[in-house]
Amino acid sequence: MEARVWSAPEVLALLRDDYVIIALYSDDKKQLPESDWVTTESGKVLKSLGKINSHFARTRYGANAQPYYLLLDDRGELLVPPRGYDLSVPGFVAFLESGIAAWEARKTEK
Numbered sequence: 001m002e003a004r005v006w007s008a009p010e011v012l013a014l015l016r017d018d019y020v021i022i023a024l025y026s027d028d029k030k031q032l033p034e035s036d037w038v039t040t041e042s043g044k045v046l047k048s049l050g051k052i053n054s055h056f057a058r059t060r061y062g063a064n065a066q067p068y069y070l071l072l073d074d075r076g077e078l079l080v081p082p083r084g085y086d087l088s089v090p091g092f093v094a095f096l097e098s099g100i101a102a103w104e105a106r107k108t109e110k
Helices: 002-006 009-018 049-062 087-110
Strands: none
Touching: 002 009, 002 087, 009 087
């Protein structure tokens, strides 16, 4: 996605000018210090960054697909429905623009 969709000039411009990008890597095997470990509801202790990120994505957003794009407001709430793997540049532009429109609408409601 990053190489084939994000590299499109119209996508790059929106990402650069209108978004803060945050990435959760669920395949990162780096073990964290014990103070950062997470214990799940079932009692399993998650020690690696990837497993903790994966658990967060599943419990907070109900999915752990890769890639899985979320457009969030400043409180971490979804602006529009998430988007998975799809190489359509016009579709991704529409997704990003819908997030901007939702953000603008929320700002006027406040």
